[in-house]
Amino acid sequence: QQQVKQSPQSLIVQKGGIPIINCAYENTAFDYFPWYQQFPGKGPALLIAIRPDVSEKKEGRFTISFNKSAKQFSLHIMDSQPGDSATYFCAASNRDDKIIFGKGTRLHILP
C-alpha cells in the first residue's frame, strides 16, 4: 500500500519530442505528489509537485497530469532538450509520515 510504481525504467526520445513518465499509487492518504530531477553526480532536486485536488499543473515545459480516480499521475516534458537528460523520480508524501519514491526513470534526449 505504501508503494509508488514508476514506468518506464528508461526512455530515449528525440529532441523536441514529449517524453511521458507514469506513476501509480495505492494509498489514498497521500497528500502531495512531487517529481524530482537528478543529474549525473548530483543529488535529486524538486522539479514540480501537485496536490490531489488538482488535475494538471504546468511549470515551464514540465507538466504533471493527475488522475485521482485511477490513482495515477504522469510527467510530460514539452519540447524536450538534451539538457533534460536526467533521472526522474516520482514520489508521494503523507503529512507527518515519509515520502515514498518511485524507482526512477533514466531519460535520454537525443540531439
Place this chain on the structure above:
Amino acid sequence: NAGVTQTPKFQVLKTGQSMTLQCAQDMNHNSMYWYRQDPGMGLRLIYYSASEGTTDKGEVPNGYNVSRLNKREFSLRLESAAPSQTSVYFCASSARQGFYEQYFGPGTRLTVT
C-alpha cells in the same frame, strides 16, 4: 547558504572497516534523512530523524546506525562495512516530517572491497 553538505564525497573501505558519513544542513530544517541509491533500486530510506532528539528506521536499516548530533547535523555510521553496502549515499532534509520538498546533499560514493 550551503544547503545540505556531505563529507566525504568518495570513500573506499575494506570489508570489516568502519566509517561515519557526515551531513549538515543550514536551513533550520527539523527533519533529516539518509538514503542509499543503487542502480534500478531508486532511493531507499535507511534512517530518518523527524526532529532533533529522535531517530527511526527506514526501509533498509540493517548494518547502519545514525546520530542526530543537533538540529543541523545527522551522521550515518557503518560499523563493519560489507560489499553489499557499496552504494551512493544521500543525506536530505525537510522543514518537517512528511513534507513533500526535501533538499538533498551531493552524495557520498562508497565502495567496499
